[in-house]
Amino acid sequence: MSTAITVGELLERPELEVTAVAGQVGLERIVAVPRIQKPGLALTGWPEQLHDKRVLVLGATEVEYLRDHEAARRIGVPTLLASDPACIVVCRGLTPPAELAAAAELRGVTVLVSKLPTADFITAVTGWMSDRLAPTTDLHGVLMDVLGIGVLLLGKSGIGKSETALDLVVRGHRLVADDVIKVRRQSGHVVGRGAGIIGHHMEIRGLGIINVKDLFGISAVRDTKKIELVVELREWTEGEEYDRLGFDDRFDHILDVAVAAVQLPVRPGRNLATLIEVAARNQLLKIQGTHSARAFRDQLHRAMEAQAELNAAGRGTPAGSAPEWGGGSIDVAMDVVE
DSSP states (O other), X not given: OOOOEEHHHHHTOGGGOEEEEEOGGGGGOEEOSSSEEOOGGGGGTOOTTOOTTSEEEEOHHHHHHHHHOHXXXXXXXXXXXXXXXXXXXXXXXOOOOHXXXXXXXXXXXXXXXXXXXXXXXXXXXXXXXXXXXSOEEEEXXXXXXXXXXXXXXXXXXXXXXXXXXXHHHHTTOEXXXXXXXXEEEETTEEEEEEOGGGTTEEEETTTEEEEHHHHHOGGGBOSEEEOOEEEEEEEOOTTOOOOSSXXXXXXXXXXXXXXXXXXXXXXXXXXXHHHHHHHHHHHHHHHTTOOHHHHHXXXXXXXXXXXXXXXXXXXXXXXXXXXXXXXXXXXXXXXXXX
């Protein structure tokens, strides 16, 4: 879900340096899209490129054009307001033409004046609106910073997410959030943070609520982190097939963003903290362009091709013996390659 923005909230942002000069009745109007609109050819009466519910920005060029051309004021001003903008912002502290202010007052559209240069205002307001209007969701799990990788631990209640996260904190990794994670999509990736008062607290069965920041220090926590790996903890089920090779990458989709994912079966004797550390290290390698499982597959394929060439030349493995592949997962890999 996204959070709506009202025009009045622009006045509350000190970095935008705006004041309302006309149409204050329109301060409750909604900004629906986190992109600004420049008038362009609309000043000549051609409205096709304009969209409603957006912040309409006029710079020095547009203001001077309106002031110097009576026809532009007569045709352009009604065209701008007919597009139903959320508000109109005049930059560089310039005074908007009287015709524009009067027409906006009649239409109930707020006219704001910003002291910022046009480019600086556009950069500032677009960044803020994109953050406020970004899609968000809540997830139940634990978010950790493990070796610089944002690791999201998922799994049903009671499977050991918080205990595993505590083990990772003891090893020197950082907690972002436990239980409820606020996730927001930003610039093609997703970022998670804690939910309000829960902050850096954790619930550990048998111990109760603990404050990780107080127990382990400021270096054991962080406020936000980009989610780069999803680790799903699942109960070990006899007879179920689990990935033993890792040739194919798996992804989960969070707010329509694909995030690398792995599934770890949970059973007594498995050190989940160590496995998650290794998963984070492996993800770091993948980000840097090294895919260990596929590199091994390619190496095995080359070895098998070389063995086949030796066999064809009569210099292969003696009859009754087999290459020393090692067995286990290697045999499974051979089956896949073949």
